[in-house]
Amino acid sequence: MAAPSSVIRLADIETSYRVPPHNVEAEQALLGAILVNNDAYFRVSDFLEPTHFSEELHRRIYDILQQLIRAGKLATPVTLKSFVGDQDLGGMTVPQYLARLAAEATTVVNAEAYGRTIYDLAMRRQLINIGEDMVNVAYDAPVDDHPRKQIEDAERRLYELAEQGRYDGGFQDFSSALRNAVDLAAEAFRRDRKLSGVATGLTDLDRMLGGLQSSDLVIVAGRPGMGKTALATNIAFNIARAYAHEKNKDGTVKRLDGGIVGFFSLEMSAEQLATRIIAEQSGVASYKIRRGEINEQDFSKIADAAREMERIPFYIDETGGISIAQLVARARRLKRQKGLDVLVVDYLQLLSGSARKGDNRVQELTEITTGLKALAKELNVPVVALSQLSRQVEQRDDKRPQLSDLRESGSIEQDADIVLFVFREEYYLKNKEPKMGTEEYFKWQTEMEQVHGRAEVIIGKQRHGPTGTVTLQFDAEVTRFSTLISDDRIPERIE
Numbered sequence: 001m002a003a004p005s006s007v008i009r010l011a012d013i014e015t016s017y018r019v020p021p022h023n024v025e026a027e028q029a030l031l032g033a034i035l036v037n038n039d040a041y042f043r044v045s046d047f048l049e050p051t052h053f054s055e056e057l058h059r060r061i062y063d064i065l066q067q068l069i070r071a072g073k074l075a076t077p078v079t080l081k082s083f084v085g086d087q088d089l090g091g092m093t094v095p096q097y098l099a100r101l102a103a104e105a106t107t108v109v110n111a112e113a114y115g116r117t118i119y120d121l122a123m124r125r126q127l128i129n130i131g132e133d134m135v136n137v138a139y140d141a142p143v144d145d146h147p148r149k150q151i152e153d154a155e156r157r158l159y160e161l162a163e164q165g166r167y168d169g170g171f172q173d174f175s176s177a178l179r180n181a182v183d184l185a186a187e188a189f190r191r192d193r194k195l196s197g198v199a200t201g202l203t204d205l206d207r208m209l210g211g212l213q214s215s216d217l218v219i220v221a222g223r224p225g226m227g228k229t230a231l232a233t234n235i236a237f238n239i240a241r242a243y244a245h246e247k248n249k250d251g252t253v254k255r256l257d258g259g260i261v262g263f264f265s266l267e268m269s270a271e272q273l274a275t276r277i278i279a280e281q282s283g284v285a286s287y288k289i290r291r292g293e294i295n296e297q298d299f300s301k302i303a304d305a306a307r308e309m310e311r312i313p314f315y316i317d318e319t320g321g322i323s324i325a326q327l328v329a330r331a332r333r334l335k336r337q338k339g340l341d342v343l344v345v346d347y348l349q350l351l352s353g354s355a356r357k358g359d360n361r362v363q364e365l366t367e368i369t370t371g372l373k374a375l376a377k378e379l380n381v382p383v384v385a386l387s388q389l390s391r392q393v394e395q396r397d398d399k400r401p402q403l404s405d406l407r408e409s410g411s412i413e414q415d416a417d418i419v420l421f422v423f424r425e426e427y428y429l430k431n432k433e434p435k436m437g438t439e440e441y442f443k444w445q446t447e448m449e450q451v452h453g454r455a456e457v458i459i460g461k462q463r464h465g466p467t468g469t470v471t472l473q474f475d476a477e478v479t480r481f482s483t484l485i486s487d488d489r490i491p492e493r494i495e
Helices: 010-016 024-036 038-043 056-070 077-084 094-103 108-140 147-164 174-190 203-209 228-241 270-282 286-291 296-310 324-337 361-379 391-395 411-415 425-430 439-451
Strands: 217-222 244-247 253-257 261-265 314-317 342-346 383-388 418-423 454-462 468-475 480-483
Touching (some): 024 094, 024 108, 038 108, 108 147, 147 324, 203 454, 217 411, 228 342, 228 418, 261 270, 261 324, 270 286, 324 361, 342 361, 361 411, 425 454
Parallel strands (some): 217 418, 261 342
Antiparallel strands (some): 244 253, 418 454, 468 480
């Protein structure tokens, strides 16, 4: 006969009241080890906090131990008992409990292992809390609250937890850093282009930079009309098109050339960006594509370019007005799901910070640039961020940009590893056309011929290399940058 529905089975009770993961014995062993030898504290002090202990009493004990040891005082059951307070521990006083912890303490050698156990279990408990909050919010969310907002909030909390859940930092042996540096140099030597970083596809720029280096923040700045977005899309497409890789025996992927590109287009839509790249690659002007002013031959070029673009690892996020926290979360997700070798942000001033009360725009931009630099280091990829320049450039006779022209904050210059300025003399000269037939006109015409189709990329800062200017070819109609073909590069004519 079936049991009545009112009968509650023991298994149901156990499932409903599961105890969050914890290890009281590990907590006791660690606290005892510190009480016996205060040096044990320094084995766990860089990652373990009082909040990581599951028992409230253990949290209090560890907090007081921490304060005493950091103050240079001795922490023992005797010195602690007046700070911890008193409470009934099932027939045992707090001083007795402290004495017992010290008496039953294990060797100091195991202190770090116990600390890591306590830490990992604390991370699991926080995961449970995040999961429970997700369920509760999903059940009780208002009608106008979009699920995407909850997903992004959950991702943010998970990644914040992931950042906390790391105890593998700290000092490393210099010999291991040396080995990594030598390995990097050996890989660069084996590559055809002898570059240690990711090749931009622009030979002269690569020669100056050595390619885009992992963990670098690269700022590409310029006034409107200079072509900074065009330069970024050119470089991004060149990298994605050149992507080549091989699989290791353990299933991981090793990049051989090029890379997987993530592009945050905060100003243009994905379709506008795609149209621009199609124009660059097909040679058909983007305004003709938008207006439909193309012939059959043009359409064939566009179709060929589109087919090639479909195969490349190029990912676009067109969401406007996102915060630095959202950008970081999405970049991490792309790295995890698809892989990521280069990240482009177009452009920096369209990002928002955490908007803490009292913050001004300078503080907000400082938070953004610091966040982008931290992201480059965390994901171990170059981050290329575009930036506007202040209007003071227009007030000078020589309109070549300088580091002081970076808009709104000195933090851009401070946090950046490389600062590139895009400058086209032709843009300014074109607006100064004098009256035709005059002497000034012929002088102007000569100057225009000298600068026509040329752009300068000024390396204003490079933390690990020289500064200087690289001259590139620029086709304004299709917004395409390419390596300048000089006389010494033209192959000899065969008679």
